[in-house]
Amino acid sequence: WRDLAAKPRVERPQAATSRNVPPPLSTMARLELTGDPAIDEYLEQLAVEPGNVALRFAVARVAAQSGHAEVAASNYKQIIRSGSALDRVVEDLEDLIPGLNDELSMRQFYRVLGDAYTKQGRVRDAIAAYGYTLSQ
Numbered sequence: 696w697r698d699l700a701a702k703p704r705v706e707r708p709q710a711a712t713s714r715n716v717p718p719p720l721s722t723m724a725r726l727e728l729t730g731d732p733a734i735d736e737y738l739e740q741l742a743v744e745p746g747n748v749a750l751r752f753a754v755a756r757v758a759a760q761s762g763h764a765e766v767a768a769s770n771y772k773q774i775i776r777s778g779s780a781l782d783r784v785v786e787d788l789e790d791l792i793p794g795l796n797d798e799l800s801m802r803q804f805y806r807v808l809g810d811a812y813t814k815q816g817r818v819r820d821a822i823a824a825y826g827y828t829l830s831q
Contacts, residue, residue, distance in 0.1 A: 729758070729763050729766055733757070734757060734758055734766065737750060737753065737754045737757075738754060738766070741754060741770075745773075748774060748777070748779055748780055751773060751774055752770075752774065752780070752783065754766070754767075754770050755767045755768075755770035755771050755787070756787065756791075758770065764797070764799070764800035764804065767804075768803050768804060768806075768807050771787070771788065771811075772807055772810065775807070775810050775811050775814055778814065781811055781814055781815050782815075784807075784811045785808065785811045788807060789808070791804060792804050792805065801827075802828045805824045805825070805827040806824070806828045808824045809821045809822075809824035809825040809828070812824055
């Protein structure tokens with residue numbers, strides 16, 4: 696018998712964990728155009744440059760203001776998943792939500808806001824935001 700404990704262990708390099716490295720901003724699962732030429736042009740650009748956070752913010756803001764809540768929410772979610780600029784996402788959504796008249800859009804944005812709060816560790820705020828989506 697050989698003493699297996701006497702053999703030196705070979706350590707494998709560990710892959711970076713999601714806690715150490717934020718995931719890259721991904722392209723939308725499939726490019727869904729809105730029919731609005733200005734927004735669609737930027738969506739096509741985002742498909743080529745998915746990591747362009749400034750462009751993603753611009754698309755989210757313009758889409759929200761022009762009634763394309765799903766496109767806006769999707770782009771805010773991509774930013775949240777990346778873990779970058781969470782404060783800006785929260786600020787945008789907190790400014791945007793009070794001006795909305797559409798309940799469906801409000802619920803959608805409150806959910807995204809809850810996701811942002813959760814990522815920031817603001818559990819009470821997240822619960823309140825998620826609570827709005829269930830109470831309406």
